Amino acid sequence: MKLATLKAGGxxxxxxxxxxxxxxxxxxPEIARTLQAALDDWERSAPQLQKVYQQxxxxxxxxxxxxxxxxxxxxxxxxYQWADGSAYINHVxxxxxxxxxxxxxxFYTDPLMYQGGGDAFIGPCDPIAALSEDWGIDLxxxxxxxxxxxxxxxxxxxxxxxxxLVMLVNDVSxxxxxxxxxxxxxxxxxxxxxxxxxxxxxxxDELGEAWADSKxxxxxxxxxxxxxxxxxxxxxDMTFSFAQLIAHAAKTRELxxxxxxxxxxxxxxxxxxxxxxxxNGGVGYCCLAEVRMYETIExxxxxxxxxxxxxxxxxxxxxxxxxSIFGAIDHEVAHYHGRKE
Amino acid sequence: MKLATLKAGGxxxxxxxxxxxxxxxxxxPEIARTLQAALDDWERSAPQLQKVYQQxxxxxxxxxxxxxxxxxxxxxxxxYQWADGSAYINHVxxxxxxxxxxxxxxFYTDPLMYQGGGDAFIGPCDPIAALSEDWGIDLxxxxxxxxxxxxxxxxxxxxxxxxxLVMLVNDVSxxxxxxxxxxxxxxxxxxxxxxxxxxxxxxxDELGEAWADSKxxxxxxxxxxxxxxxxxxxxxDMTFSFAQLIAHAAKTRELxxxxxxxxxxxxxxxxxxxxxxxxNGGVGYCCLAEVRMYETIExxxxxxxxxxxxxxxxxxxxxxxxxSIFGAIDHEVAHYHGRKE
Numbered sequence: 001m002k003l004a005t006l007k008a009g010g011x012x013x014x015x016x017x018x019x020x021x022x023x024x025x026x027x028x029p030e031i032a033r034t035l036q037a038a039l040d041d042w043e044r045s046a047p048q049l050q051k052v053y054q055q056x057x058x059x060x061x062x063x064x065x066x067x068x069x070x071x072x073x074x075x076x077x078x079x080y081q082w083a084d085g086s087a088y089i090n091h092v093x094x095x096x097x098x099x100x101x102x103x104x105x106x107f108y109t110d111p112l113m114y115q116g117g118g119d120a121f122i123g124p125c126d127p128i129a130a131l132s133e134d135w136g137i138d139l140x141x142x143x144x145x146x147x148x149x150x151x152x153x154x155x156x157x158x159x160x161x162x163x164x165l166v167m168l169v170n171d172v173s174x175x176x177x178x179x180x181x182x183x184x185x186x187x188x189x190x191x192x193x194x195x196x197x198x199x200x201x202x203x204x205d206e207l208g209e210a211w212a213d214s215k216x217x218x219x220x221x222x223x224x225x226x227x228x229x230x231x232x233x234x235x236x237d238m239t240f241s242f243a244q245l246i247a248h249a250a251k252t253r254e255l256x257x258x259x260x261x262x263x264x265x266x267x268x269x270x271x272x273x274x275x276x277x278x279x280n281g282g283v284g285y286c287c288l289a290e291v292r293m294y295e296t297i298e299x300x301x302x303x304x305x306x307x308x309x310x311x312x313x314x315x316x317x318x319x320x321x322x323x324s325i326f327g328a329i330d331h332e333v334a335h336y337h338g339r340k341e
Numbered sequence: 342m343k344l345a346t347l348k349a350g351g352x353x354x355x356x357x358x359x360x361x362x363x364x365x366x367x368x369x370p371e372i373a374r375t376l377q378a379a380l381d382d383w384e385r386s387a388p389q390l391q392k393v394y395q396q397x398x399x400x401x402x403x404x405x406x407x408x409x410x411x412x413x414x415x416x417x418x419x420x421y422q423w424a425d426g427s428a429y430i431n432h433v434x435x436x437x438x439x440x441x442x443x444x445x446x447x448f449y450t451d452p453l454m455y456q457g458g459g460d461a462f463i464g465p466c467d468p469i470a471a472l473s474e475d476w477g478i479d480l481x482x483x484x485x486x487x488x489x490x491x492x493x494x495x496x497x498x499x500x501x502x503x504x505x506l507v508m509l510v511n512d513v514s515x516x517x518x519x520x521x522x523x524x525x526x527x528x529x530x531x532x533x534x535x536x537x538x539x540x541x542x543x544x545x546d547e548l549g550e551a552w553a554d555s556k557x558x559x560x561x562x563x564x565x566x567x568x569x570x571x572x573x574x575x576x577x578d579m580t581f582s583f584a585q586l587i588a589h590a591a592k593t594r595e596l597x598x599x600x601x602x603x604x605x606x607x608x609x610x611x612x613x614x615x616x617x618x619x620x621n622g623g624v625g626y627c628c629l630a631e632v633r634m635y636e637t638i639e640x641x642x643x644x645x646x647x648x649x650x651x652x653x654x655x656x657x658x659x660x661x662x663x664x665s666i667f668g669a670i671d672h673e674v675a676h677y678h679g680r681k682e
Binding site: 011040078079080081086104106107110113114115116117118119120129130131135149152153177182184185186187189190191192248249251252253254255256257258259336 | 381420427471472529532
């Protein structure tokens with residue numbers, strides 16, 4: 001089934017079930033007012049939500065409204081746990097190759113993961129707000145899953161079974177703040193501001209054969225200023241599955257229902273250069289940093305700039321029939337002008 | 342005023358107002374069912390909560406119950422943002438001195454901060470659960486604040502004004518996992534499992550003169566296995582105030598209401614050795630890593646072990662009359678045996 005959160009209704013918005021074709025939706029306050037509430041009580045809520053989903057798809061739902069992506073917040077407008085892996089080691093290899101450094105052998109067996117903050121996600125069609133273009137604003141197009149409760153020390157199988165929902169992410173990154181921050185040794189903080197998620201989150205069964213081995217085997221489409229920028233397959237070159245990433249996250253702690261675990265920037269290897277642009281016949285990229293690294297390797301210096309105010313980013317995934325699965329993250333970079341009340 | 346969260350009532354528990362002497366409390370479902378709900382709507386809820394607090398202190402509350410710390414969860418059983426600074430640079434100096442390394446000059450002007458996870462905090466009297474003593478289980482006794490909404494790029498003054506509540510923390514750390522994890526470059530994740538907070542959170546005005554310049558000027562008392570282990574003053578040697586830490590956290594993002602910002606391990610300098618134990622006449626420590634570093638500097642090797650299953654930790658702060666302000670974090674280290682339902 002497909003779920004989304006409309007902005008109306010307070011900080012956590014209003015949970016709606018969305019039809020498979022993303023045309024209609026229905027609020028379900030008698031089942032759960034918010035997605036977090038549904039996840040907190042999934043055994044009870046999921047079958048009831050599934051029934052509404054069936055009715056929406058059959059055209060028999062009695063309170064169906066039009067589904068409008070622009071009215072959506074991220075499925076979880078705020079989350080208690082947002083941890084992002086870096087499962088596409090090609091992305092890491094490319095970064096390292098650009099500065100003639102080796103990738104440690106452990107990176108192929110022990111996932112990289114950073115702890116993100118979940119208090120104020122960006123809505124899928126809301127601006128990426130920043131105070132300065134000098135921060136080096138970049139997108140990172142990714143896939144993420146939402147878990148149920150996961151015990152400490154969960155096995156890969158337990159981790160796989162804990163996956164409740166799948167969605168897309170733009171893990172906005174401030175590239176020019178990263179080197180200084182990582183040099184301090186405590187990881188990312190200022191360089192990883194609020195992320196945005198796709199309007200719709202879907203259960204794994206909804207993905208059919210595209211969901212296999214806890215990976216999503218479809219191209220992730222990234223458009224920059226209306227030009228196709230990347231279409232790498234999220235199922236290829238993913239060194240660690242979502243089950244492995246969840247098990248990594250849960251090694252020393254329990255994960256609470258509603259934890260979001262990200263894949264890291266989707267990246268396909270495409271030969272020795274670790275990447276190639278759409279214009280060069282490759283599958284392109286899911287972040288600007290990669291094309292800049294590719295340019296550095298090929299030409300000695302990057303030439304593609306980071307995002308500027310007014311630039312637009314669209315992230316989407318289509319099924320084999322060409323239909324959008326999750327709706328689109330579709331937003332512009334904008335100068336921050338204070339909190340919206 | 343003083344607020345706490347009883348475990349009863351679901352994942353987010355039940356908000357109660359607590360009398361100043363921590364003897365009575367009253368649930369306030371007509372004002373807010375949970376602390377997060379109160380923080381989400383603080384302008385409305387705070388004056389009403391304050392009225393109940395006054396009644397509890399006057400003995401005129403009509404639904405007062407006994408307040409029992411053992412029945413408490415952390416004030417926010419889960420939080421959307423938990424970021425922990427490292428504001429006591431003496432702690433960093435001690436770590437570095439033990440390995441003959443210098444502290445970078447920037448550490449005195451640019452706060453260290455790591456992003457924690459907030460999905461499953463430990464209750465103040467619940468066990469520190471781990472799967473192995475080999476992880477090097479350590480406490481970190483700290484002070485933390487809870488903020489309201491903070492705009493991106495907040496000034497120090499705005500940050501100071503955003504502080505809603507103050508509480509204590511045990512930021513449990515797994516020392517033996519830290520070196521390997523930090524070497525990967527993405528910061529802490531597995532080495533910083535769930536934290537515990539004091540039973541009671543208090544508004545800054547409740548602290549009187551002890552709250553000045555966004556710092557809490559009272560000793561933090563740490564007891565290990567019923568022996569006093571540390572009593573450093575949280576207002577001394579704090580290089581960055583909470584206002585500075587909040588402004589750092591908000592530099593590139595908004596912070597949502599209910600964000601928790603921690604001080605880092607409280608640590609007083611006490612002369613050239615950067616520390617001295619209670620037995621040696623010093624103020625002692627707020628984590629085992631510091632006494633082990635002190636032992637390394639003095640004797641060439643650490644001799645105090647990390648925490649073992651069955652060890653107990655108590656963290657508390659007394660006012661000038663000797664009364665407990667926040668109640669006590671008081672728990673044992675235990676082997677993890679699966680999720681409690």
